[in-house]
Amino acid sequence: MFPKKIRPMKITTWFKSLFEVWRREFRLVFTDAGVMLFFFALPLVYPLVYTIIYNPEIVTDIPIVVVDHARTSDSRQLARMFDDTQSIKVASYAADLEEARRAMREKKCYGILEIPSDYSKRLGNGDQAVVAFYDEMSLLLRYRAFMSAMTDIQLELGQQITMQRVSTGGLLTSDLAANGMPVKNEAFFLGDPTQGFASFIMPGIVVLILQQSMILGIAMLAGNAAERRRRNRGYDPLAVDASPVVTVLGRTLCYVIIYLPMSYYILTMVPAIFALPHVGSAADYMPFIFAMLVASAMLGQSIAVFITERETSMLVIVFTSVFFLFLSGLTWPRYAMNPFWTAVADCIPATWGVEGIIRILANGADISEVSRYYVNEWILAAIYFVTAVILARFLSPRLAKTTPPAKNA
Amino acid sequence: MIGASLRRGIKTLASRKIYIVMMVIVPLVSAFFFLNLMNEGLPLKVPSGMVDLDRSSMSRSVARNLRATELIEISGEYDNFNDALDKVRGGEIFGFFYIPRDFQKDALAGRTPTLSYYSNMTVFVPGTLSFKGFKTIAVTTMGGVVKTTLVSAGIGDDTAGSLLQPVVVQDHPMGNPWTNYSIYLSNSFIPCTLALLVMLVTAFSICHEIKTGSSVQWVATAGGRMWIALIGKLLPQTAVFSAVGIAMQGILYGFLHFPLNNHPMHIITAMILLVIACQAFAVGVCEIVPNLRLSLSICSLTGILSFSIAAFSFPVPQMYGAVGIFSYIVPIRYYFLIYIDQALNGIPIYFSRYYYAALLGFLLLPAVGLNRLKRHALNPVYVP
Numbered sequence: 001m002f003p004k005k006i007r008p009m010k011i012t013t014w015f016k017s018l019f020e021v022w023r024r025e026f027r028l029v030f031t032d033a034g035v036m037l038f039f040f041a042l043p044l045v046y047p048l049v050y051t052i053i054y055n056p057e058i059v060t061d062i063p064i065v066v067v068d069h070a071r072t073s074d075s076r077q078l079a080r081m082f083d084d085t086q087s088i089k090v091a092s093y094a095a096d097l098e099e100a101r102r103a104m105r106e107k108k109c110y111g112i113l114e115i116p117s118d119y120s121k122r123l124g125n126g127d128q129a130v131v132a133f134y135d136e137m138s139l140l141l142r143y144r145a146f147m148s149a150m151t152d153i154q155l156e157l158g159q160q161i162t163m164q165r166v167s168t169g170g171l172l173t174s175d176l177a178a179n180g181m182p183v184k185n186e187a188f189f190l191g192d193p194t195q196g197f198a199s200f201i202m203p204g205i206v207v208l209i210l211q212q213s214m215i216l217g218i219a220m221l222a223g224n225a226a227e228r229r230r231r232n233r234g235y236d237p238l239a240v241d242a243s244p245v246v247t248v249l250g251r252t253l254c255y256v257i258i259y260l261p262m263s264y265y266i267l268t269m270v271p272a273i274f275a276l277p278h279v280g281s282a283a284d285y286m287p288f289i290f291a292m293l294v295a296s297a298m299l300g301q302s303i304a305v306f307i308t309e310r311e312t313s314m315l316v317i318v319f320t321s322v323f324f325l326f327l328s329g330l331t332w333p334r335y336a337m338n339p340f341w342t343a344v345a346d347c348i349p350a351t352w353g354v355e356g357i358i359r360i361l362a363n364g365a366d367i368s369e370v371s372r373y374y375v376n377e378w379i380l381a382a383i384y385f386v387t388a389v390i391l392a393r394f395l396s397p398r399l400a401k402t403t404p405p406a407k408n409a
Numbered sequence: 410m411i412g413a414s415l416r417r418g419i420k421t422l423a424s425r426k427i428y429i430v431m432m433v434i435v436p437l438v439s440a441f442f443f444l445n446l447m448n449e450g451l452p453l454k455v456p457s458g459m460v461d462l463d464r465s466s467m468s469r470s471v472a473r474n475l476r477a478t479e480l481i482e483i484s485g486e487y488d489n490f491n492d493a494l495d496k497v498r499g500g501e502i503f504g505f506f507y508i509p510r511d512f513q514k515d516a517l518a519g520r521t522p523t524l525s526y527y528s529n530m531t532v533f534v535p536g537t538l539s540f541k542g543f544k545t546i547a548v549t550t551m552g553g554v555v556k557t558t559l560v561s562a563g564i565g566d567d568t569a570g571s572l573l574q575p576v577v578v579q580d581h582p583m584g585n586p587w588t589n590y591s592i593y594l595s596n597s598f599i600p601c602t603l604a605l606l607v608m609l610v611t612a613f614s615i616c617h618e619i620k621t622g623s624s625v626q627w628v629a630t631a632g633g634r635m636w637i638a639l640i641g642k643l644l645p646q647t648a649v650f651s652a653v654g655i656a657m658q659g660i661l662y663g664f665l666h667f668p669l670n671n672h673p674m675h676i677i678t679a680m681i682l683l684v685i686a687c688q689a690f691a692v693g694v695c696e697i698v699p700n701l702r703l704s705l706s707i708c709s710l711t712g713i714l715s716f717s718i719a720a721f722s723f724p725v726p727q728m729y730g731a732v733g734i735f736s737y738i739v740p741i742r743y744y745f746l747i748y749i750d751q752a753l754n755g756i757p758i759y760f761s762r763y764y765y766a767a768l769l770g771f772l773l774l775p776a777v778g779l780n781r782l783k784r785h786a787l788n789p790v791y792v793p
Contacts, residue, residue: 034702053717056727078576105756123575126568130577137585138749139724140593144537150578151544161575162555183516183554184523185547187540190497190504191531197723200533277531311617311701315431315609318709322602322716323439326446331594333503333535336452341445355500362531365498373500 017242021250024240028221029254034310038217039255043262046209047270050202055274057196059145063091064111065100072120078131081153082113087145110136111146126165141197191362192277199277203361204330206266207292207353212321214255214293215300219313222304244392248385252297256290263289271361280360284367288356291377295349298384305391328354352376414631414641421614422645431610432649439602440595440657444665447591454482455539458493458505461486465513471524471550475506480542497529504528504539506546516554524550534590584668584753592667596752597721597745599657600680604687604741605712607650611691612708614642615782616701624786635783639775643688647681650688654680662752670755679747679765686740686771696778699785715739743767 029035066079083090091109094100100112112134122129135146192199229236242250267285271278307313326332327345334342334355345351356373359365367374422428459475461468476483484502487493493505507525509515515522526543530536552573585592618624631638655677662669662676669676690711695704717723718735719742725733736742743764750761 034706037706049714050717053728053732054723056723056729059724059727062724105750105754105760126575128575128577130579132579132581134581134583136754137582137588138753139720139722140590141722142724143582143588147541147580150580154574154576154578155548157576158574162573165575182519182521182558183551184521185544185551186523186525187544188525188527189536189540190494190527190529191536192533193530195530197533200530203531311613311620311705312427314702314705314709315427315613318609318713319435319439319602319605321713322598322605323442326443326598330532331534332447332590333452333455333532335454335456335535336449337446338448341442358531359498359500363498363529369495369498370500 014246017240017246018250018253021240021242021247022253024238025221025251025254028224028238029217029258032221032224035217035220038213038220039258040262042213042216043209043259043266046213047202047206047266048273050205051198051270051274051276054196054198054201057194057198058086059141060086061089062087062111062142062145063089063109064113065092065094065103065109066090067094067097067100067112067114069117070115070119074120074123075115078115078119078153078157079113081157082149085149085152087149104134104136110142123161191358198274199362201330202274202276203271203358204328204354205325206270207289207357208321208325208328208350210259210263210266210289210293211296211299211348211350211353212317212324214259214296215303216313216317218251218255218297218300218304219307219317220310222301222307223310223313226308227310244389247392248298248301248388251301252294252385255297255300256293259293260286260290263293267357267361277362279362279364281366284365285357285360288360288367288370288374288377289353291374291381292349292353292356295377295381295384298381298388299349301388302384302391305388305395324348324350327351330354330358346376347380349377349380352380410632410634411637411641414637415644416641417627417630418642418645421642422649428610428614431606431613432646433653436603436606436650436653436657440599440660443595443599444591444660447594450587450589450591452534452538452590453479455480455504455535455542456484456502457481457539457542458485458487458496458502459483460488460490460493460505460507462489462510463508463512467513467516467550467554468508471506471508471546474546474549475542478542478546480538480545493527497527502529503532503535504543506543584670584755592753594721595661596667596748597719598716599661600654600683600744600748601716601719601721601741603650603654603657604683604715604739604744605709607646607684607687608691608694608708608712609705610646610650611643611688612695612704613701614646615639615692615695616699616704619699619785619789620701620791622789622791624789628783628786635779635786636775638786639692639779643692647684647688650684651681654684667752668755669752671751671758675751675758675761676748679744679751679768682765682768683740683744686743686768689771689774690740692782693774693778696775696782699782701791711739715741718742719745721745737767740768740771 029039064082068075068079079090082088088111092103094103097112097114100109103109104112114132114134116129116131119129119131133146133150135143137143189195225236225239228238240247264286267289268282270276327341327348328351329345334345337345352373356370359370360367459472461472475481485496487496487505490507493502496502497504504527507527509522512522524547526540526547528536528540528543555573582588618627627642628635628638631641658676658680661667662673691708694707698704698707719739720728720736725736746764747761750756751758
């Protein structure tokens, strides 16, 4: 891998040029407002903005309209039970379905409960009563809230009425009447016990923010270098003359050093500010995120070779964030992807980053439990290191060939 | 004048590969991406586990039921609670079902044992689906036990059934009876990606002229009239983007038969208006900051935030009031509302009138700063 030139090079010289690349890159970052915006403002501000949007966490008091054809105390009790749930609020009653539908069209309600006229009669007869619920399906979260409210009501009502029937009917038996149902069931929610939306989406999103902002910044730096070369007939006065290996490593060092504090802020302070799930320990998520940062830096440098203009970087990288979000499996689980997209997703550092970090932060996994993601992260880092070096060697103009080693910055 | 401007606009579009890539290839690839990725509609068969400490005939029948549900797939059986939890932490399963020791004995003796199930809500969709699957099984099991008790006490099978579930709430998901996730996500994310690209390309094409200094010639071609210059530059892009947008809708509603319960023209009009509104939005941004990098940054920022702030998943009324209002400054929000009314729910267009008007309203935005943009176009200074 090493170019012939540096083979006789002493190890001290090697480190010296590494340090030189690192120092120069640092200066390039801190003298460019555009890059600073990506490296600092984006990771600092975006997590806050996103969390503020989603911070109300759960959907409550969704207005529904009740069409009560029965108008009995039983049917009113049913409507009250809907109103009592956390997610539903009975906004008003309607005389018929048409009126209710009109309210839905005007967005005054998102669900309609229709109670048939024989509701109480059937209950009294010991038959099964069927009520209808119409959901407006524009938002998944609303539908989900309706569904869980409905299941709960059905169960609760079932137990109440059964109990009543069993005891009043004298059907039997001490057991059922006294103890209720012979089997209980209990649901436990792991990771995000409140089932809040911010708590679900934020631990994953922040990982994507880290990767994307870093790649954007790296691409912009590369665009700058390309523009400098165009202005100086193929020679970049601000580049350090070093082998591709040293250049890639030195730059990676620079980016990772900048991003480690950013990651600490994003993974420790932001969850603390908004009380997001945070049961993992820094000893687990910091090494993990370190691997992802290295892989992202290498990926960024592999892409950066193709950037020829400062601003096109934004054009071609920004929209990929949406793809990467979906490929990471946060919105659409990985097991349901076809092999092609799984393979594409496997090549993106943020995929493993999201998988690992959410399990460390929300499920309290330690790094050994997410070791397969951690190992994949390092494999990606190694692959992109090789591609970055090869691309830098063969695609970008070699400085030393065209110009004398320049020390004038 | 306008002819020359239009010719120049078309020529610019053809001059660089990046326009073709950003205006045609990326939007169509992104549409393919979303639709192909979520082809299944619902990510069924959530990898789940079970812990059976009872190993009785009853617990085996529960296990059989679990295996028969389409929502979950039992990919592992574990000997104890901790093993299962470790697998959840490691991301191999998204939840597990737990049958306690002596379950059958206790159930038949009336000692009310508890079936418990654990769903990992760290990943929302699989977590929810596994919860739903587990709950169904738990409730059915519960019902089965009660029924056995009742029937053995001499009550008829039918009576026992209605005794168990005296009230059934019949659920009618209107417009999306399959609860297909792709209908939720593709209908919002594909147009929003297009909106992002429209804003980026518009800002890029205007401010790139200023960066390279060719903006002087651009304004001169339009005879010094800024609005003609803008129309000449943007109208060809409007045509391309609208065609691409309508092609996307063709794939969604024509090819994949996603719900389109009203006249197709209603949603096609909305798409064209969305493209124009996004262009107007970007022109407005360029007028405020006539600088390539800054205007692109602002357009990227709003474009990416649109995915969240336009409330495709989290409803606006639930957001903080001060945050929710920002939902209404991005064009895609109105397109999304029109889509809900016209395509998903198919209600009369009367109810969507304000959304169409709002999209048109974005056209007024560029009028405000035309002179400022002209000043900068005539004296191009590139600030990196």
